[in-house]
Amino acid sequence: ETGVTQSPTHLIKTRGQQVTLRCSSQSGHNTVSWYQQALGQGPQFIFQYYREEENGRGNFPPRFSGLQFPNYSSELNVNALELDDSALYLCASSLETRTGELFFGEGSRLTVL
């Protein structure tokens, strides 16, 4: 069984640029969610996709957007990067069930200069 994989593991961008982060869900999982974890903080929920549709969003501006593909892989896009976007971005997949456990990837660390 393949776990959740994310790419790239590290990247550096400059303010104003755009970034795309990718996530491959665990086999058989139809739900993916993204979290932002600033240094020294707990993760914060960005949004969740279920069967290619966004079905929940946290307190993040519209320049944070996402996609989920038919194979349930996912992308997180961030436009007009700001210094405060520097963080670890975690992807988690699950089965959309009442008790579905979330399985996390190792994250993509984004540094905005």
Place this chain on the structure above:
Amino acid sequence: AQTVTQSQPEMSVQEAETVTLSCTYDTSESDYYLFWYKQPPSRQMILVIRQEAYKQQNATENRFSVNFQKAAKSFSLKISDSQLGDAAMYFCAYRSALGGGAQKLVFGQGTRLTINP
């Protein structure tokens, strides 16, 4: 909105001893789930233990157990026989059990646990 608070930024314990990490939460819901996650330097969040709010019995997973006090909105994690591999950041998290919508986890700020040999 739900909130989760971990009041201990750092904890340390001697190897083989027992340590308890604290967590409190605030919610108006009656049905929810509580979790403890471990985040080692590899950064991957690993589920340690889960508690369903409707269950009165405290969850146990090998050396890990919780003390769930629903009325007090308290959810502490006890690690027995601490091992060097237990060193990590530990996060307490809340998730609503309401049907439909996102499986959103609300995390606390984390507790860094150090194991002294």
